[in-house]
Amino acid sequence: AVDRSPVVRSFLLQLLLRHSTKESMNFVQEYFSNAETAVQSLSESGGMTERHREELEVIFVQCFEDSIARSANRADFLAFVVQQMQFSLSNCRSENRLRSLQAVAATRFSLTAVADSILRMLNETPTSATATARSFPQQVQNLFSLTRKLCTDWSDSQVPFFFLKQLVKRKGVEILTRFHHVYGLEWLENFVPEHTKQGDVIHDYCVAIGTEYQSVREAVARALLTKRFSNISDSLQAVSGNNKEIFVLLGLYREVTMRRAARDYDPVQNETIHRDLEENLHTSNVLSNWAEPIAVQLVRNGLGGDGAPADLVVRPGQSLQTRTIAGLALHALLALEASVDSGNDLMAPLRLLLREPHLFVDSYLPTMPDDDFLAIKGVTKGNNGTKWHTCPNDHPYFIDDCGRPVELSQCFCGARIGGEQLQLANENRVGERDHDATETGYLLGSPAVRADDPSKERQLLPSHCALVRMLLHAALLWASCSGKQESMTAIRKLIKTTVPNDLPQFFWSHFVKDVQNFARAIDQTPEDAGAVVHCMLHNLNRPQSPKNATRQQFASQHERSRWEENFSRLCLEPILQTMNSEMRHWMDAVVKDERVGNNPMMRWLYELEVPPNAVSSPALWRYRSKVSMRHLALLLNQHLAGKPTGQQPEILSRFLQEEPKLRALNICPTFFGCSACFSISFIVAWRCAKQKHSRLIDFFKA
Numbered sequence: 001a002v003d004r005s006p007v008v009r010s011f012l013l014q015l016l017l018r019h020s021t022k023e024s025m026n027f028v029q030e031y032f033s034n035a036e037t038a039v040q041s042l043s044e045s046g047g048m049t050e051r052h053r054e055e056l057e058v059i060f061v062q063c064f065e066d067s068i069a070r071s072a073n074r075a076d077f078l079a080f081v082v083q084q085m086q087f088s089l090s091n092c093r094s095e096n097r098l099r100s101l102q103a104v105a106a107t108r109f110s111l112t113a114v115a116d117s118i119l120r121m122l123n124e125t126p127t128s129a130t131a132t133a134r135s136f137p138q139q140v141q142n143l144f145s146l147t148r149k150l151c152t153d154w155s156d157s158q159v160p161f162f163f164l165k166q167l168v169k170r171k172g173v174e175i176l177t178r179f180h181h182v183y184g185l186e187w188l189e190n191f192v193p194e195h196t197k198q199g200d201v202i203h204d205y206c207v208a209i210g211t212e213y214q215s216v217r218e219a220v221a222r223a224l225l226t227k228r229f230s231n232i233s234d235s236l237q238a239v240s241g242n243n244k245e246i247f248v249l250l251g252l253y254r255e256v257t258m259r260r261a262a263r264d265y266d267p268v269q270n271e272t273i274h275r276d277l278e279e280n281l282h283t284s285n286v287l288s289n290w291a292e293p294i295a296v297q298l299v300r301n302g303l304g305g306d307g308a309p310a311d312l313v314v315r316p317g318q319s320l321q322t323r324t325i326a327g328l329a330l331h332a333l334l335a336l337e338a339s340v341d342s343g344n345d346l347m348a349p350l351r352l353l354l355r356e357p358h359l360f361v362d363s364y365l366p367t368m369p370d371d372d373f374l375a376i377k378g379v380t381k382g383n384n385g386t387k388w389h390t391c392p393n394d395h396p397y398f399i400d401d402c403g404r405p406v407e408l409s410q411c412f413c414g415a416r417i418g419g420e421q422l423q424l425a426n427e428n429r430v431g432e433r434d435h436d437a438t439e440t441g442y443l444l445g446s447p448a449v450r451a452d453d454p455s456k457e458r459q460l461l462p463s464h465c466a467l468v469r470m471l472l473h474a475a476l477l478w479a480s481c482s483g484k485q486e487s488m489t490a491i492r493k494l495i496k497t498t499v500p501n502d503l504p505q506f507f508w509s510h511f512v513k514d515v516q517n518f519a520r521a522i523d524q525t526p527e528d529a530g531a532v533v534h535c536m537l538h539n540l541n542r543p544q545s546p547k548n549a550t551r552q553q554f555a556s557q558h559e560r561s562r563w564e565e566n567f568s569r570l571c572l573e574p575i576l577q578t579m580n581s582e583m584r585h586w587m588d589a590v591v592k593d594e595r596v597g598n599n600p601m602m603r604w605l606y607e608l609e610v611p612p613n614a615v616s617s618p619a620l621w622r623y624r625s626k627v628s629m630r631h632l633a634l635l636l637n638q639h640l641a642g643k644p645t646g647q648q649p650e651i652l653s654r655f656l657q658e659e660p661k662l663r664a665l666n667i668c669p670t671f672f673g674c675s676a677c678f679s680i681s682f683i684v685a686w687r688c689a690k691q692k693h694s695r696l697i698d699f700f701k702a
Helices: 009-018 023-043 050-071 074-091 097-124 138-153 158-169 171-177 186-190 205-209 211-226 229-237 244-261 267-283 289-298 322-344 345-355 373-380 462-481 485-493 503-521 527-540 555-574 578-590 600-605 629-640 650-672 676-694
Strands: 387-390 396-399 408-410 416-420
Touching: 023 050, 023 097, 023 186, 023 555, 050 097, 074 097, 097 138, 097 171, 138 158, 158 171, 158 600, 158 650, 186 503, 205 211, 205 527, 205 578, 211 229, 211 244, 244 267, 244 322, 289 322, 289 629, 289 676, 322 345, 322 462, 322 503, 322 527, 345 408, 345 462, 373 387, 387 578, 462 485, 462 503, 462 527, 462 555, 485 503, 527 555, 527 650
Parallel strands: none
Antiparallel strands: 387 396, 408 416
16 A cells, blocks of 8 residues: 655655755755656566555655645735645646646645635534625635636546545535535535435444344344334344344334434334334344333334433434434443343443442542642642642642732632732632542533543543543433433432533533544544444443452442553453554445445545546545644554553653643743743643643643
8 A cells, every 4th residue: 555654755855845945946856857767667677566656656745735834824824725726726737747746735735724714614604504605705705716626627536525535534424414505615515416415324333343233234124114023033143142132223223213314204104114113022022121112212213211312312404423423322322231241341330330320429430530639739849939728619729939829810610719919818728638639429510611632531541531431421321311210319419510400411412522532532523433432332242351350339449440441451442453454444334335325425535445537646635634743642542552561662652741841841931931930830730731631721721
């Protein structure tokens, strides 16, 4: 395969491109000509193939694109993009190969920039609203006009699909249904099949778990068409392990519940079929006692019961992301319920939380944050001027320099802290504690205040933490949907922050946030991340019995940490370690699924096939993730998963760990006049933010 990130071999070229002088560009032309001649001569002698020529061109295109991005005029960015588009239009048919590769790079940069602008505009435009011509400045309208011209003048079908890829890879397939909301982009609908524009194509990401599920799902579909419900029982004969009930229920959700979202759905015509299906499921003994009530809810489109969040009820006009996440919530419920027969001891505590939440009122729940006070206090130790204080609600803070207050501020809980003229504010106290104050119960608070980036707790990587929280919130969501008064009372006692009125909606919102954060952690859209989550949930239905496995209620912090470590190592790492290599296979199964019409457009967008009428090499138009510190950390975390300490790249790991400090030191003198003590305080806050949220925040947020 073509090397998509030829960093080392492009080093000399990158250095040349840092100077845009005529002389340096002459060197670049000479460099390309010599390299092309070498490739040609080696090809003739049998030493090189067409793949090596592609790699040479990919190196130049990527280096040109990076060079354009570095030289972009941020003060007037749109004008710079227009300039690049005009260069592309003038040189896209150039006979000079180097010039044409520069045009490819300029086109890639321009279309990526336009895609960014469109995503920002669509985020600001309600789904039901339409952005008219008056909504945009003339410069933006010109940009859209040039985009259309660029996608058509290239006479290469890969160019418009490259543009669509920039949108789909970052926003999901649902973006294809919204072009008619933006004036100047209606022409993009010509590339989108009608059933995709209407939102009728809802990919079944469960097909990533294997062909056994697909055969059961097809049996459910045939049973509905022929009214021969014995087809479902017959299909289960070939299913191995404890997956039979899970596959039947997922098939019902896909073929019965999701069918209600179709525009041509006739409830009267389907009422008799659904009644017969319910009766057959009851008499055929296909489902056990825990599964049959869920099947009835799925047939009646009442998943979770009367008190469930509205998003769990399938209806026309729902977003594709909502339907995808609802399917994940259902699969999580099934994995929890079926774990009693799977032999996975690590699932026992979560299933117990689902069934008997009152047992966990004084438990240390997984992924809940620890008290970091002692760690922060240790960094300030030795600074004689620093004094610790507590707000009226007993939250600690410190005052640097002389240790006495000169201004008022506000604690995160809303209380006044600090003071004026060296006098401490009322109800604030001087003093510090010397013990770990980590609380039991549920501590995350409202989903609205959670960070939009994946966090990490203890030894859990951000992706692992998001998945464990997903299961935790699934257990609490379905427990709160049970309607049992004892469960509702226990869950309210579990929550140590403000208790919401609508518990199911509260945990559903957290579950949605978990899916979105996991998608960010693995650099995928929530819909595509759904394939990974389904595979992880399927993997949970396998025996796992580590020594000293926690089967009960997380009675101590040590017990919680041990469970998190075992669960991460045995249940999550087997999937996440192979994710990069398997993702293409999973998405291939999803987009080739016959039940959604085997959509060729999706195969082109996911780069599984080359669109017809492609002129240039497909390698030049592949989607390319932006290189960033976050992206580097993501790749490193995936590489480190499951590896012993001795096999980890120590220098790179240490660099990424200390990188926030380097940034902090770079700006601390600007803000604080090189006050060493305050700089240390700022670095502590900055590092804590990095560890907690896997992102950098400014001083005031820190």
